[in-house]
Amino acid sequence: MRVLIPGISGGIARKLALRLKHAGHEVAGVDVRPWETAREAGIEVFRGDVRKRAAEDVFRRWRPEAVVHMATVTAFTVPGAERGRINLDGTKAVFDHCATHGVKQLLFVGRHTFYGAAPDSPLYHSEDEPPRALEAIPELADLVASDLYAATALWRMPSLTTAVLRLPYTLGEPGTGTLATFLKGRRVPLVLGFDPLFHVLQEEDVVTALHLALEKQLRGIFNVAGPPPIPLSVIVRETGRTVVPLPAPVLSFLMGRAGLPRLSTGALDHLRYPIVVDNRRFLEATGFEYKHSVADTLRIYREAAPVPVSSGVL
Amino acid sequence: MLRSIAVALSDGLDARVDRLALPFNEYGVDPYGISRKHVRDALRVFALIYRYYFRVKCHGIQHIPAKGRGMLVGNHSGGVAVDGAMVLTSTMLEMDPPRLAQGMVERFLHKFPVSSLWASRTGQFTGLPEHARRLLEDDRLLMIFPEGARGTAKLFPDRYSLVDFGTGFIRLALQTRSPIIPFAFLGGGSAIPTVFNAYALGKLLGVPYVPLTPYLLPVPLPVQLEIHYGEPLVFHGTGDEEDHVIEGYVAKVKERIAGLIERGRAERQHRGLSRKLLP
Numbered sequence: 001m002r003v004l005i006p007g008i009s010g011g012i013a014r015k016l017a018l019r020l021k022h023a024g025h026e027v028a029g030v031d032v033r034p035w036e037t038a039r040e041a042g043i044e045v046f047r048g049d050v051r052k053r054a055a056e057d058v059f060r061r062w063r064p065e066a067v068v069h070m071a072t073v074t075a076f077t078v079p080g081a082e083r084g085r086i087n088l089d090g091t092k093a094v095f096d097h098c099a100t101h102g103v104k105q106l107l108f109v110g111r112h113t114f115y116g117a118a119p120d121s122p123l124y125h126s127e128d129e130p131p132r133a134l135e136a137i138p139e140l141a142d143l144v145a146s147d148l149y150a151a152t153a154l155w156r157m158p159s160l161t162t163a164v165l166r167l168p169y170t171l172g173e174p175g176t177g178t179l180a181t182f183l184k185g186r187r188v189p190l191v192l193g194f195d196p197l198f199h200v201l202q203e204e205d206v207v208t209a210l211h212l213a214l215e216k217q218l219r220g221i222f223n224v225a226g227p228p229p230i231p232l233s234v235i236v237r238e239t240g241r242t243v244v245p246l247p248a249p250v251l252s253f254l255m256g257r258a259g260l261p262r263l264s265t266g267a268l269d270h271l272r273y274p275i276v277v278d279n280r281r282f283l284e285a286t287g288f289e290y291k292h293s294v295a296d297t298l299r300i301y302r303e304a305a306p307v308p309v310s311s312g313v314l
Numbered sequence: 315m316l317r318s319i320a321v322a323l324s325d326g327l328d329a330r331v332d333r334l335a336l337p338f339n340e341y342g343v344d345p346y347g348i349s350r351k352h353v354r355d356a357l358r359v360f361a362l363i364y365r366y367y368f369r370v371k372c373h374g375i376q377h378i379p380a381k382g383r384g385m386l387v388g389n390h391s392g393g394v395a396v397d398g399a400m401v402l403t404s405t406m407l408e409m410d411p412p413r414l415a416q417g418m419v420e421r422f423l424h425k426f427p428v429s430s431l432w433a434s435r436t437g438q439f440t441g442l443p444e445h446a447r448r449l450l451e452d453d454r455l456l457m458i459f460p461e462g463a464r465g466t467a468k469l470f471p472d473r474y475s476l477v478d479f480g481t482g483f484i485r486l487a488l489q490t491r492s493p494i495i496p497f498a499f500l501g502g503g504s505a506i507p508t509v510f511n512a513y514a515l516g517k518l519l520g521v522p523y524v525p526l527t528p529y530l531l532p533v534p535l536p537v538q539l540e541i542h543y544g545e546p547l548v549f550h551g552t553g554d555e556e557d558h559v560i561e562g563y564v565a566k567v568k569e570r571i572a573g574l575i576e577r578g579r580a581e582r583q584h585r586g587l588s589r590k591l592l593p
Contacts, residue, residue: 119424122444123346193427197347197434228345238341248427272430274347295340 002026003214004064004103006050006094007071008043009033011176015207016068017043023211028062030055031071051085051093059097066105066214069094072146074111074178084142091146095153098160105161107213108150112168112199112223113140117273123197124278127166127221136269151221163218165210168225168277171297172203173304179235186307188236189254190271192245197229197274202292202300212286223277226290227297232271238298240307248272327357330412335381346449352435353414360403367536368505370400373578374497374543375408383450383492384546386415386457387483389476389571390465392502393511393525393532395419396539398438401457401499404541415457416449418442422521443482450490458483460564463522467511473503474575476568484563489553493546496567498574500582501539506532542578544570 003020007013008029021027021043028044029035038045044062048054050071071094072087091108098106115125116132131148133140153162169179179200182188201209201224209224236243246254252268282288292300331354342350364370378384386405391397398417405415418441424430439445441458449456459465460479468475487494508525516523525532547570549563 119430120421120440120442122442122448123439124444124448126444191427193431195431195435228339228343229347230339230341230343231347231349234341234343273424274434293340 001066001214002028002062002064003066003068004058004062005029005068005070006055006090007031007069008038008045009035010070011172011174012170012203012206012210013068013070014038015172015203016070016210017041019207019211020214028058028064030058050090050097055093056097056100059101059103063101064103066107067094067098067103068107068109068210068214069150070109072109072143074113074140074143087142087146088149091149095150095157095160099157103160105214105217106150106153106163107210107218108147108162108164109210110147110150110164110166111140111143112166112225112275112277113137113270114144114147114166115275115277116140117196117269117275119273121273123274123276125223125276126278127223127281137267139267154220161217161219163213164221165213165218165282166221166223166277167206167209168199168201170203170206171200171301172206173300175301175305180301180305183236183239183241183301184305184308185241186309187242187244189244189246189251190232190236191251191268192247194272195231195233196270196272197276198232198235199225199229199276200235200294200297201226201290202297205290205292208291209282209286209288212288213282216286218285220281220285222282222285223279224282224288225277225279226292227294229274229276230294234294235298238295239302239305324358327361328354330406331357333411334414335411336414346437346439347434348414348437349435352432353437356432356436357403357406360399361407364400364403364407368396368400368501368534368539370404371538371540372404372408372543373541374545375404377543377545378405378409378413378455378495379493379546380409380411380413381453383453383490384455385450385483385487385492385494386455386497386543387460387494387567387571388457388497388499389575390459390461390468390502391473391499392506392534393466393508393527394506394534395466396505396534397499397502398457398459400539401497401541402436402438405455413455415455417457418446418459420463420522425520443486446483446486447490450486450492456492460567467523467525468503468508469511470503470507470509473507474500474579476572476575479564479568481557481560481564484549484560484567485553485555488549488551488555493548494567495546496544496570496574498542498544498571498578499539500542500575500578501537505534505537505539507535508532540578540582542574544574 009031131144336344416437510526511523513523
């Protein structure tokens with residue numbers, strides 16, 4: 001199968017590309033970021049923005065049969081209006097190109113943060129729930145909107161087999177992603193009096209899940225998760241970091257200062273309330289089994305991203 | 315001497331927590347975030363209160379299934395959650411093997427620091443149908459007070475009355491084929507003799523109300539409390555029945571709880587304990 005991966009230069013996307021190549025698929029990608037060693041692995045990377053004409057040319061000439069859309073960003077990595085352009089306009093462009101150039105299958109890689117973190121929401125979120133993230137965390141609005149846009153393809157573009165996957169926080173080596181970035185320092189702040197459950201999925205398991213979704217030709221919306229969730233404090237401690245519990249107003253003021261990670265205001269809710277997903281639908285559809293336990297996942301991250309010697313005031 | 319008794323007591327409690335049939339992982343946390351450590355710490359405090367402060371008498375514990383799903387459904391008694399805490403402690407201390415009763419609690423509890431953390435880690439989740447259904451499907455033991463916040467708002471003269479019950483728990487019991495174990499909680503109204511509920515103050519603090527007692531704060535008095543569990547009630551149906559059918563089932567549960575309250579009070583009077591603040 002000819003698989004095109006927009007956003008191929010990201011950490012997980014690279015691993016997926018290599019896995020698919022190893023499994024005998026033809027793999028190419030589109031990204032504004034370089035991947036210097038891709039050609040050595042037999043993977044072609046077209047430099048460019050998925051929203052631009054050059055990207056459409058890739059669809060026209062390379063004729064992918066399947067697309068794994070991983071060219072979305074979180075509020076944590078890209079601020080402001082640019083994020084909206086990448087997530088919303090980029091997603092629309094990918095779907096348009098798929099429709100125009102006869103792509104048969106599309107995986108949209110979304111986030112479990114779609115459901116939002118709130119004190120009164122159910123602990124386990126099912127795929128049928130509305131996006132509460134929109135109410136509490138405006139910084140996630142563009143990601144949520146692109147997830148919803150992707151979901152409309154299920155009835156808008158019936159000839160395209162679309163799967164919307166909502167992935168939890170991922171950890172692995174070299175330690176990229178929202179959670180990995182949050183854990184980078186020696187000391188990690190938590191909101192005093194709260195310790196939410198977090199889902200973590202090792203990057204290799206994420207790749208397995210995406211690979212399975214592609215091979216099983218999933219259609220629909222699916223939550224993806226691995227081991228049962230664990231408290232954030234356990235994640236912090238087991239990755240060798242030190243928990244620094246701070247009252248919410250103090251933490252809100254200190255974010256991005258004194259060596260603490262920068263977080264959007266709304267993201268503070270993620271440090272108070274859990275977002276746990278019910279992945280039964282995905283398990284039934286794919287038979288997915290995670291290989292890495294939580295302990296494994298945290299150990300791998302700890303070894304790949306050792307505790308820095310010093311980090312700011314804290 | 316006292317120290318050795320305390321150590322022996324906590325050892326016994328720890329063993330009880332270890333015997334809980336919950337799927338704790340390598341970090342002592344189950345898939346719902348219930349933590350062995352937090353349950354252990356909470357039980358150490360609750361057991362002392364249960365045994366030595368309230369000297370709780372528990373009757374009919376054999377009616378609670380040793381395993382599998384079940385709903386403990388009872389009356390609210392007392393302006394704060396003394397009833398829930400003591401029912402939870404009773405299933406941990408009096409059952410063999412022990413079971414953890416998981417309460418469906420008011421929404422505000424999870425908004426605040428510390429209370430949110432401890433409620434989550436001891437399995438006390440917001441009273442949402444999603445939570446209740448999932449837990450029952452996982453064969454857990456649920457604790458439900460169908461009177462809701464209005465039940466805890468009863469004033470001292472009304473302490474043994476029952477206010478209107480919600481109906482959702484019956485539909486859920488039918489849908490999940492769960493037995494309902496009715497219980498009566500006696501004495502909470504005397505432990506916290508509420509004379510006035512300060513709703514405006516409650517709104518200010520983000521809670522439904524603040525119960526005020528003759529001595530102002532809702533600090534529980536050392537009243538002897540009683541829990542009377544009744545025989546399980548099993549209703550048959552799909553949960554899609556007409557409202558009047560469901561209301562009929564609710565009335566049966568309410569009647570059974572009222573009967574347990576009356577029987578408990580009568581037995582207590584018969585034992586000549588009426589001067590100890592209860593009934």
